[in-house]
Amino acid sequence: MSRRSLLRVLGAGAGAAALAGCGVPAAYVEPGDRAAADRSGREKRLVFANWPLYIDTDDEDPQRRPTLDEFEKAGGISVKYTEEINDNDEFFGKISPALMNHQDTGRDLVVVSDWMCARYVHLGWVQEMDRSRQPNVARNLDPLLRRPPFDPGRRHTVPWQSxxxxxxxxxxxxxxxxxxxxxxxxxxxxxxxxxxxxxxxxxxxxxxxxxxxxxxxxxxxxxxxxxxxxxxxxxxxxxxxxxxxxxxxxxxxxxxxxxxxxxxxxxxxxxxxxxxxxxxxxxxxxWAESLMIPNLARHKSNAERLIDHYYQPEVAARLAAAVNYVCPVPAARDVLAASRDKELAELAGNPLIFPSDDMRKRLATARDxxxxxxxxxxxxxxxxxxx
Structure with missing residues (x-):
């Protein structure tokens, strides 16, 4: 079953309505007021909010997520993974009261569509990432996705899938x-x-x-x-x-x-x-649906490490094979092409996962x-x- 087949697509007005219902106008947060004391060094954990059916799972145990389990084991960081995002506007309404009132949302990492990311970035509700902790992102992110109009240089957002x-x-x-x-x-x-x-x-x-x-x-x-x-x-x-x-x-x-x-x-x-x-x-x-670190997140460094984990071509290849969206890591194509599994190898040639050069010339991202x-x-x- 397709992930998107479960989701309800709403119009653009719901997020604004959610803000109005709070009785508090949306407030821009200055860069100096976005960070909390990072507890990553002493608290080896983080909270990751994502959409349903948007990660690889074990065939025999759907509760196991192999690429996430691998991160936890290698880094000693426990991840509380929630599938709580069913709609961009709905989730915006859910966490915006905390963000506009300069409070921790209880989440270290969230994934929303880029057109909605633009709203968070313009409001100053997400933190700039430290790319020195993310060498895989710096090296492997698809050039077509590096410069969205709302976030030049992708300083605040990183595509999860495209x-x-x-x-x-x-x-x-x-x-x-x-x-x-x-x-x-x-x-x-x-x-x-x-x-x-x-x-x-x-x-x-x-x-x-x-x-x-x-x-x-x-x-x-x-x-x-x-x-x-x-x-x-x-x-x-x-x-x-x-x-x-x-x-x-x-x-x-x-x-x-x-x-x-x-x-x-x-x-x-x-x-x-x-x-x-x-x-x-x-x-x-x-388009992309991107990872962001909300203001006052308590485990920013841990979240940055998790993002970088998914930008290893081998990990990105396994995620792409599971969810079948456009992979934001072009180098993952070679990983799949070299697979001894025929079905996995065939995915490397699928232009809906790895667009051909001709197709890439016709793709564009609209200004927000x-x-x-x-x-x-x-x-x-x-x-x-x-x-």
């Missing part, structure tokens, strides 16, 4: 190839195509399809895209806007093409080889929305989508 938002379609039932986003709007797909409902998940690919440079997109680019969507919705060309339930629609044949996540499609292709995933010629979004832009754009988007 992925692509592109187009999935049933080649056999559709009877043609899809190579351009505009091909979703052809008459033979009227009522048989779906798009993602979440603003942050959807808008990048759609603007790329119109030729926009998403690394510096403008309000005009956004409105051109939403005007296009209004016309398509009025003609009932788009069947519906979905969360991760597009997986069921594509599998059943109710839809023939859809906006989709690369990690999900690897799962579907195992059962249906007619399903294809494409990075359109105009480009697709490369400013706090002033987000309410306006979210309102316009939600009116179209029906949220």
């Amino acid at each position: 992925g692509i938002t592109g187009i999935a379609y049933n080649r056999k039932k559709l009877g043609r190839e899809i190579r351009h986003t505009s091909e979703l709007w052809k008459d033979d797909l009227r009522g048989r195509v779906t798009l993602l409902a979440g603003l942050d998940e959807a808008f990048c690919l759609l603007m790329q399809g119109n030729g926009a440079d998403v690394t510096r997109w403008t309000a005009d680019d956004f409105h051109t895209m939403t005007d296009q969507l209004r016309r398509l919705v009025s003609k009932r060309h788009i069947r519906r806007f979905t969360g991760n339930d597009y997986i069921k629609d594509l599998s059943s044949g109710d839809v023939l093409a859809c906006q989709a996540y690369s990690g999900d499609i690897i799962q579907l292709q195992a059962d249906n080889p007619d399903i294809e995933f494409v990075v359109p010629e105009e480009g697709a979004e490369l 929305m400013t706090s002033k832009e987000r309410p306006v754009f979210a309102k316009e988007w939600n009116e179209i989508v029906g949220l």
Whole structure:
């Protein structure tokens, strides 16, 4: 089962609503006020909050996590691993009261999507990492992921896994190839195509399809895209806007093409080889879900060591083989290719885990929305989508 198939994708407004409900305005925290006394030297432990189904597990004992167990054994550091993150906005609302009030969240390491990481970074709610403790990160992090607009140099965040938002379609039932986003709007797909409902998940690919440079997109680019969507919705060309339930629609044949996540499609292709995933010629979004150390975390050095553990190519290869997302450590490809296990060796050639050079040229990461832009754009988007 795909990890994302369990998750509920929400619109962009929930996090702001969670803050408003606290009765306290979001407050920027200055760099000098973000760190607590680090207890890593005397307390060999840390708390790591992640999403469900997002780590390797033992086939015979799902409670065992081999790569994490290996870290604990080698470093003598105990890890309390929780699968408590089911939605970016929901988790933001859960820990934001502590962060805005300059309190420890009780977590040393968390994983959220990069568009949400941007919110934490801009608020000053996460700590800068010490790269001298992370030589593997410095050496092995994919160049495509090193410079997100919200965190130049990746000083506050490190990708856990990455992925692509592109187009999935049933080649056999559709009877043609899809190579351009505009091909979703052809008459033979009227009522048989779906798009993602979440603003942050959807808008990048759609603007790329119109030729926009998403690394510096403008309000005009956004409105051109939403005007296009209004016309398509009025003609009932788009069947519906979905969360991760597009997986069921594509599998059943109710839809023939859809906006989709690369990690999900690897799962579907195992059962249906007619399903294809494409990075359109105009480009697709490369995203990441990243590790962060919240303000006042008590075991910062331990957390930095754990992050660096996962940037060893051998460890990254095992994690990639388990979760099937785009691996942020390109060197892990050679590890898998050299495996005597045929299935593992084949993963090294899967472009949805290790994108080809040609595919990489078409991948981009959108600039993040400013706090002033987000309410306006979210309102316009939600009116179209029906949220």
